Amino acid sequence: MSRLDDVLRLVRIDSVSGNERDLAALIFADLVDVPHLVVERIGDNVIARTEGFHARRILIAGHIDTVPGDVTAARKDDDRVTGLGACDMKGSLAVMLALAADPSPRLCEVTWVFYAREEIARSESGLLEIAQLRPDLLQADAAIVAEPTGGAVEAGCQGTLRLGLTVHGQRAHTARPFTGRNAIHRLGAIIDRLASYQPREASIDGISYTEQLQVVAVEGGIAPNVVPDRASVVINHRVAPDRTHEEAVAGVHQLIADLLDPEERLTVLDWAPAAPPSLHHPVIAELVASTGQPARAKVGWTDVATLSEMGIPATNFGAGDPLLAHRADEFVTEEELDGFSVAVRGLLFS
Numbered sequence: 001m002s003r004l005d006d007v008l009r010l011v012r013i014d015s016v017s018g019n020e021r022d023l024a025a026l027i028f029a030d031l032v033d034v035p036h037l038v039v040e041r042i043g044d045n046v047i048a049r050t051e052g053f054h055a056r057r058i059l060i061a062g063h064i065d066t067v068p069g070d071v072t073a074a075r076k077d078d079d080r081v082t083g084l085g086a087c088d089m090k091g092s093l094a095v096m097l098a099l100a101a102d103p104s105p106r107l108c109e110v111t112w113v114f115y116a117r118e119e120i121a122r123s124e125s126g127l128l129e130i131a132q133l134r135p136d137l138l139q140a141d142a143a144i145v146a147e148p149t150g151g152a153v154e155a156g157c158q159g160t161l162r163l164g165l166t167v168h169g170q171r172a173h174t175a176r177p178f179t180g181r182n183a184i185h186r187l188g189a190i191i192d193r194l195a196s197y198q199p200r201e202a203s204i205d206g207i208s209y210t211e212q213l214q215v216v217a218v219e220g221g222i223a224p225n226v227v228p229d230r231a232s233v234v235i236n237h238r239v240a241p242d243r244t245h246e247e248a249v250a251g252v253h254q255l256i257a258d259l260l261d262p263e264e265r266l267t268v269l270d271w272a273p274a275a276p277p278s279l280h281h282p283v284i285a286e287l288v289a290s291t292g293q294p295a296r297a298k299v300g301w302t303d304v305a306t307l308s309e310m311g312i313p314a315t316n317f318g319a320g321d322p323l324l325a326h327r328a329d330e331f332v333t334e335e336e337l338d339g340f341s342v343a344v345r346g347l348l349f350s
Contacts, residue, residue, distance in 0.1 A: 003337050004076050006094040011074040011083040017065040017124075020044040020116040024064060027097065027114050034101050037112075040137065044116040045126040047137045048100050049109070056108040058283060058347060059140035059312065061127065061303065062093045063118030067326045082331040087320035091332030092146035095319060095341045104349045111140055118303065122272050127303050131310065142283035143307045144344070147298075148320030148332075151339050153288045154298035155207050155315055157305050159239035159274035161248050162216075164232065164267040165190070167260070172227040180227040184220045187231040190259050191215055194235065197255065202240035205277045209240035209297045213252065234269065238299070241274035275305040278313035283347065287317060290343045317343070 015023040024044040032039045037048045044064070066085035074083025081091070093114065100112045116126035131138055147154070167187050172180025197213040213235065220231030239248040245268075253266055278284050279295055288295045298304065298316050307314040319340035324330040 003094065003098070004081050004334055006098065007081040007086060007091050007332060007337070008074060008076045008083075010090040010094055011081060011086050012071055014071050015065050015085070016068050017117050017120045020064050024114070024116065027064065030097055031100055031112075036103060037100065040134070042130055042133055043126065045130050046114040047130065047134075048112040049137065050106060052106065052109055054106060054108045056283075057111060057140045058108050059111040059113060059138065059143040059307070060096060060146060060344065061113040061115060061143060061307070062089050062096055062146040062318070063116070063126070063303075064093060064114050065116055065119050066090075067119050069328055073328070079335070080331045080333045082329060084328060084330065086332045087148045087330040088325035089146055089148060089318055089320070091320050091337055092148070092318040092340060095337055095344070096146060099341065099344060099348065102349070106348055107350050108348060110348055111137065113138070122270075125303070125306070127306055131306075135310075138307075138310060138312070140312050142281055143304075143312045143314035144287070145302055145304050145307070145314060145316050146318035146340070147302050147316045148318050148322045148325055149316050150321050151336065152291055152293040153284070153295040153315050153317050154322075155277035155279055155284075155295045156204070156209075156241050156275045157298040157300065157302045157316065158209055158211070158241070159243075159245075159248065159305070160270070160272045160301040161237040161239055161245070161268070162270040163235040163237065163249070163252060164269050165235065165264070166230060166232045167264055169227070169229045169231075171222070171229040174225045174227055177227050180229070183228045183231040186259070187218070187220065187233055190256050191218070191233065193256050193259060200240070202242045204240070204242055205279050207277045207279070207295060207297045210299070211240050212238040239274055241276045243274070245271050245273065272301050273305050273309065275308040275314065278308070278315060281313040284313060284315045287315065287343060287347060290346050291317075
């Protein structure tokens, strides 16, 4: 069976977040009888480890879930597999399975982590489930998260901060609005201010991260003839690795502080921390060199941050174009799979 056939086999298994059982069972079955691996299943997460005498251990992780969609349209063409999850990230999973089963002499010990529920709330993540129940299985000197990166290393990741804000007014009849105070009108001025935000750039170890700030939800209104006394907004902020949670919140507050009443405050709804580039770590530096491309910033959030919180230097590197992720027509090519395989193989095998 060709590498593309391996990918198609995975893509055709529906594994939308929360429904990874069948794919986890297939991965476990593929690896459990490999002589040089110790394989464990925790919920819908599968962890396969070599146990030898090498001092260095590298962890390679990939999530097995996808966003919702129809997997029945998946197909293989001459040089690619097209279908939901092909790029994000079942192409990389297929390569991981092949390399995990490879009996070639190793340069290091390897932990392969296939984990569930990455595409939904971070609190649901299978990686956190493993960390809570068996943190020993995640111990490593360095890690690669196999997100699609277009053949280059995408270093670190930005944090994601979700904020809520409710502003107040005073109810009145719309025929006599001067007797009230329109909370939606107040919120409109705040939204205009947020829309004028000029992205902040931060350079860390030669990698440039560009922050973003977007309004993602608005709520307000009582009735067609009532001046509303309450309106709410949800804000998403992508935060560079040089700023803490507190600094990021303070930056957004400073932008709109003069438009708020004294009692109005931003509320933190969700926070996932950023991760540094870690390009000075020898494993990550070797990986960058093997690609023949300069490292660049990961603009979104990934579990590189989760591993970094555990004290494991980590980076993003995987098969596929990240701009195709989550599309119904996403695809991964044989060339992209080969590039990912060759680079990872060079780190692991003698």
